[in-house]
Amino acid sequence: MTRPAxxxxxxxxxxxxxxxxxxxxxxxxxxxxxxLIRHFNGLDWPVVVVTNQSGIARGxxxxxxxxxxxxxxQADLAQQGARLxxxxxxxxxxxxxxxxxxxxxxxxxxxxxxxxxxxxxxxLDLAASILIGDGERDIIAAQVAGARGFLFKGVNVWDFxxxxxxxxxx
Ligand SMILES: [Mg+2]
Numbered sequence: 233m234t235r236p237a238x239x240x241x242x243x244x245x246x247x248x249x250x251x252x253x254x255x256x257x258x259x260x261x262x263x264x265x266x267x268l269i270r271h272f273n274g275l276d277w278p279v280v281v282v283t284n285q286s287g288i289a290r291g292x293x294x295x296x297x298x299x300x301x302x303x304x305x306q307a308d309l310a311q312q313g314a315r316l317x318x319x320x321x322x323x324x325x326x327x328x329x330x331x332x333x334x335x336x337x338x339x340x341x342x343x344x345x346x347x348x349x350x351x352x353x354x355x356l357d358l359a360a361s362i363l364i365g366d367g368e369r370d371i372i373a374a375q376v377a378g379a380r381g382f383l384f385k386g387v388n389v390w391d392f393x394x395x396x397x398x399x400x401x402x
Contacts, residue, residue: 236360237317238272239347239374242283244366245384246305254293256304264390268364269314271393278317278354282346282363282373285321289328298323318354320346341365342372347379362397364389 243249248260272279287293302319309315322345324337338345351358363374363381374381380400386392 234351234355234357235277236362237278237280237350237354237356239280239282239350239361239363239379240269240316241341241363241365241367241370242281245364245389246281249366252287252290252292254287254297254301256301259301259305262389264388264392266309266312266314267390268393269309269316270312271390273313273315278356279315280350280354280356281316281319281321282341282350282370283319283321284341284369285323286325286328286340288323289325289330289333291328291330295323318350320350322346341367342369342376344373344377347373347377351377362400364393364397 240246243253245262246265247253248262250258253259269279285298288295288298306316322337322339324333324335324340326334326336328334350356358378361379363370363379364384365371365381366384371381371383382397384392
């Protein structure tokens, strides 16, 4: 028994992409994201973040700092009745200065590794799943994984989802 998921890119979809955001005080929600997450929580679709975090390989911040940011995010979402069911991240980047993370990874979008792993670990139906991302590589990762990708280029992601995504689910 598998179920569909909502995959979300992080930077540019959940938070405004100020560039390598890694501190809660710099974390600014994309308008409408809490409503979007809450909606899919209510549908019992797992909401799964899939995020390239090459800032770790570039030495801008540590995995621990990223996890602390995500813990603060989850706590804040909980206060608003919303929940992320899982966060998959890729800290690797070939040629980056932090040796431990200097490698090609099948997880780095546009490669689909994070989606495939989430499907395996969470029992997801990729063909019924959707991804919302703000970059071409997000959409490619979704397509290679067999899911449907939606490129968000607007301002309010809940307005976008209601206009473009939800009608596709019926
Ligand atoms: Mg993005």
